[in-house]
Amino acid sequence: MTIRLSAAVLTLIVAVAAAASPSLGEDAAPGPGSAMPPFRAYVDMKTFMEHVLTPAAKIIWSVNAVVVDRQGEHDLSPKTDADWEQIVSGAATLAEATNALMIPQRTRDAQWTSHVQNLAEAADKAYLAAEAHDLKSIAEVSDRLDGICAACHRHYGLE
Numbered sequence: 001m002t003i004r005l006s007a008a009v010l011t012l013i014v015a016v017a018a019a020a021s022p023s024l025g026e027d028a029a030p031g032p033g034s035a036m037p038p039f040r041a042y043v044d045m046k047t048f049m050e051h052v053l054t055p056a057a058k059i060i061w062s063v064n065a066v067v068v069d070r071q072g073e074h075d076l077s078p079k080t081d082a083d084w085e086q087i088v089s090g091a092a093t094l095a096e097a098t099n100a101l102m103i104p105q106r107t108r109d110a111q112w113t114s115h116v117q118n119l120a121e122a123a124d125k126a127y128l129a130a131e132a133h134d135l136k137s138i139a140e141v142s143d144r145l146d147g148i149c150a151a152c153h154r155h156y157g158l159e
Contacts, residue, residue, distance in 0.1 A: 041105045048106075052097050059090025060126050060145055063138050077135055087130040087138065095123035108156070115152040122148055 041048070065076040078084045098120035100106070107113065122145045129137035152158070 039103045041100070041103050045106060048097075048100070052100070053094065056090045056094035056097060056123075057145060057149065059086055060094065060123075060138070060142050063087065063135065064142050077139075078130075078133070084130055084133050088127065091123055091127035091130050095120060095127055098123060111155060115148065115155070118148045119145075119152075 043051070062076045063078060067074045067076060078087055098116050101116045101119070102113070122141055126138055126141040126145065129141060
């Protein structure tokens with residue numbers, strides 16, 4: 001038995017199949033077995049700390065900072081919308097950077113995961129507090145963040 005399909009029917013079948021199959025747009029995640037390369041670290045940990053984590057954390061820590069100079073004391077806590085936006089950006093950067101800390105080349109041991117999770121939770125709280133312009137909460141998170149970073153640095157001999 002031979003089945004002959006006209007060009008029009010064959011074109012219709014191909015068009016329906018193409019429409020029904022999923023496509024990968026820019027925002028779509030690749031499926032299993034795709035040729036997408038795995039995540040990788042582009043810079044070493046010291047560089048990542050110096051250029052990503054520390055600058056973002058310093059923005060959050062600044063909410064508790066006071067500078068004393070010849071003109072007196074200067075409270076660095078946020079006062080304007082622009083000040084708050086800087087803190088929002090720092091907190092968002094810190095929160096998202098915790099994902100990069102979990103790249104396999106950077107993950108050291110089970111304790112590493114715990115430290116990163118603590119950092120992620122604090123950064124998320126800082127982000128939410130900054131979005132709400134909640135100085136009391138952001139100050140509390142700033143103090144907590146200091147302890148989280150110090151504990152990790154002590155554990156891995158980075159002090």
